[in-house]
Amino acid sequence: MLPLQAVRSRLVSASHRQLYNLNKNRTFSTTSSNMVKVLAVLYKGGQAAKEEARLLGTIENSLGISEWLKKEGHEFIVTDDKEGPDSQFQNHIADAEILVTTPFHPGYLTADLIGKAKNLKLCVTAGVGSDHIDLDAANKKNITVAEVSGSNVVSVAEHVVMSILLLVRNFVPAHEQIVADDWNVAQIARNAFDLEGKTVGTVGCGRIGYRVLERLRGFNCKELLWFDYTDLPEDKKTPDFKRVDKLEDMLAKCDVVTINCPLHEKTRGLFNDEIISKMKKGAWLVNTARGAICDRNAVKKALESGQLNGYAGDVQPAPKDHPWRHAFNTLGGGNGMVPHYSGTTLDAQARYANGAKDIIQRYLAGKEQDPANLIVIDGDYASKAYGQREKKPTGQKPAGP
């Protein structure tokens, strides 16, 4: 077998090396020449993962990469234990070279932990959304962050459409009547509507937001609107979807608002009392992006006051006492919250497991990464999705869907 450096120089051209070569700062283990320590923080699958091997995002099935990594002579630590200084995550991060995390059980890589991670070179998000990593701190230490872009965007877009329908049509309380051996049509119909003729708007019109609008075409909505600081590529523009320049203007028109932008410093807490007050009274809000984009108390208050008729969330793990678990509209319905699973269907898991393996494989071989997967690299943002910055991103991640 060729030494790794020789393989690298054969595979990476000089011009590509400057932009993509993730190996350039690589430190080699003193014990085994090319051995790399890979740490993965995944969720526990328990009995379900034992019975269903396609649950690849679990610690039990470890993205399907365990045997491969070990055969290649690398160390692979997999854990779901991520909280506190004595956790496996915080212990192993000290000397891991590659960190694999998932938004479904996020290992929060804070600036403090990045400071302690002396060998860390590459963070791979198995899925989409790398807000659990302090991206500014990663930049300062020249750590590359990559995610499997596009891997679950169809899964989420379908979930958004489902959530819109179940809120607008008042599905959850209707179904609950059945399992409670009840039957009261009027009680449900008094708050059930058609989606046809309603205005729907997305905050963020990237891969997911655009796919949501595409899927809504068949419902004959009054208007399909989008708000995003990034324009659509020319070939994606259509008169069917209207851009609105100001978020508040879009909110004032929408019966349904769907949030499809990343969590970053400008979107954290964006849907607070004030912005929700700009929405149409009795609108429905669907948040499959990140919980922290919505202020938890503001959403609950808005449901209780009638400002919102419903909220459906598919976001990060919520503690048992989280107010959204028991937040209802004035009629006791309007709660479409589920555990964070929309982007982790079995189809999505196959795609993000393969994608994570591909990113690691490229890193180990010194090959260039797919530019669409890069979030930060070479001390700078490669993606335009994580906030507008003065300095232009290195522009590797194509804009738009």
Ligand code: NAI
């Ligand atoms: P993307 O990068 O293709 O698109 C995101 C878009 O949001 C970009 O066009 C960007 O310009 C825009 N944006 C950023 N800040 C904005 C702001 N303040 N206002 C309006 N637009 C803004 O990302 P993609 O694939 O569409 O995913 C979006 C987000 O959805 C992810 O970052 C993640 O947080 C979430 N997600 C959730 C999943 C789930 O399972 N619930 C799975 C996958 C993604």
